[in-house]
Amino acid sequence: MKLALIGVGGAGSRLTDAIRSVEAEGDRQLCYGNVLTVDISRTVADEFDHVPKDRHVTIGDTHPDVDDGVAGDQDLAVEIARTDAPEIHRALDSITMRKLDGVLVVTSLGGGTGSGVSAVLVERLQEMYDKPVYVLGILPATDDGGRAARNAARSLRSVVPAADSTLLFDNDRWVDTDESDESDDADGTGGRYDRPNRELASRIVTLFARGDTDPESIGANTLDSSDTIRTLSPGGVASVGYAEIELEDGGGLLSWLLSLLPGDRSDGEADERTDAGKIQSLVQQSLNSRLTLPCEVSSAERVLVVLSGPPEELSRRGFESARQRLEEETETVEVLAGDDPRAGSSTVAAVVLLSNVTGVPRIDAMQRRAVDYEHDGEAVQSLEETD
Structure with missing residues (x-):
């Protein structure tokens, strides 16, 4: 299957780079060079090994409320994505969609940029193309806090209905919370995320990527892209x-x-x-x-x-x-x-x-935490108003 890769936010961009790394090491192709990363920042500090600099799209760099990202502010990310939509569209023109089977948007659902921009991006992609738009979403770990849980819960409510299918990755099951790294942050951009990113990238490449058909290696029951599309066609997670x-x-x-x-x-x-x-x-x-x-x-x-x-x-x-x-x-x-x-x-x-x-206890627990976070915030606001 041939999919354009679009990484959103810091974590989504790093995971996209990891997917390209696994792809480059093997004999199977997934995106055939059709890759983009989209992030909100005044300065692009990230250096990727497998995503060229000219494939990185920076938005929000002229917004007065943006310094270095949006600091988990999902609403601000949505505003920026809608305002800078023309910049994103110009970048999408570099993707040769006619040769591809669909798009895979890679993002962290707990971060402000990932959860906010991805929701807008999926809507735009569905309007622009008549091919499947899938999302590879990373759920925040429990220790990422209530705001990350709220961002993810809100993002799922908008992304899942809009995407053709949403593949989810639960950081709680994969990230070693006892392993610390000074470069870690809540958006999944630290050293302890390197191994989970690699594990997930290997799964994605094995699932979707295919190589040029060798007549001597044709399987008795070789899959094609229509099989994967059919499997994911019910939508959901x-x-x-x-x-x-x-x-x-x-x-x-x-x-x-x-x-x-x-x-x-x-x-x-x-x-x-x-x-x-x-x-x-x-x-x-x-x-x-x-x-x-x-x-x-x-x-x-x-x-x-x-x-x-x-x-x-x-x-x-x-x-x-x-x-x-x-x-x-x-x-x-x-x-x-x-x-x-x-x-x-x-x-x-x-x-x-x-x-x-449909039987996903992790999503249920995350939604409950998001509700608690909202209630706690409303309680604090009410106390401040009565002082």
């Missing part, structure tokens, strides 16, 4: 699971499997059955691993599973068995599955996309 195993040098997955088996291993049917069992286990592990958004798996409306690795290591029997298992666990027959052959790869990976999930 989505979660991603992932698991991978390293192949041993000289033998691959099958040799490693056989080394674990007792007795005679000369029976080809037994070998295949073992290989199929391992693939089924890998897919199951991707579902049971840390999802980007913890949720009730059975609440998913549609599911997509992608298996990538060397073609000779991808067991069709194991894959079909895993898909049947997913249908049982997710309680839906809307399970699409396909392989992504990668000749010469040293790993076999499985990624599972759960679309339009």
Whole structure:
């Protein structure tokens, strides 16, 4: 699938750079150079390794209330995004949308810039293009405070209905709160976010990116962009699971499997059955691993599973068995599955996309905290007015 990448705010821009880094290291393409970052600041202090400077759009630099960002003020970010819409539109003209399948807006929903500008940007993109607009949104960690929770809750109310689907990443499950870094801030721009950004970037590239088709590596059930679009078409929020195993040098997955088996291993049917069992286990592990958004798996409306690795290591029997298992666990027959052959790869990976999930305790807790924050603010204002 070919997607334009648009990173919004400090955290969204850094995650976009991480996605481009993972893309550059492999043999799969996602954005084909169609990348932008949008931020609010008088000075552009960020230096990215994989997003060129001419692809960074600065807005709000002439606004009287802006010094270095908006300091978490979501309403100010919305105002700036609407005022500087012509500047954003000019930057969007550099994207060759006719060659792409859609757009992925990458943002932190807890930061002022990310939550405010993204809501306006998604609306504009939907007006400009007739292709899917997806959002990759980062939920704030609990220790980011009540204001971040309020920003995220308000942003979800506007972004989720406007986007074709919103993939969420829960910082609470991935960021080590005990790990400190002097460069950390509430918008997810510190050292402790580097590993989670890398983990999420790997999942996004494995899920969406594809390489040029090698006739010798065509899979029996290779996915195309329409499969992903169909899976995400119900809208709502989505979660991603992932698991991978390293192949041993000289033998691959099958040799490693056989080394674990007792007795005679000369029976080809037994070998295949073992290989199929391992693939089924890998897919199951991707579902049971840390999802980007913890949720009730059975609440998913549609599911997509992608298996990538060397073609000779991808067991069709194991894959079909895993898909049947997913249908049982997710309680839906809307399970699409396909392989992504990668000749010469040293790993076999499985990624599972759960679309339009509804059993999400983390969102409920965040919304409650947002309400408490609003009530506390109203109480303080009332006390000040009576003094």
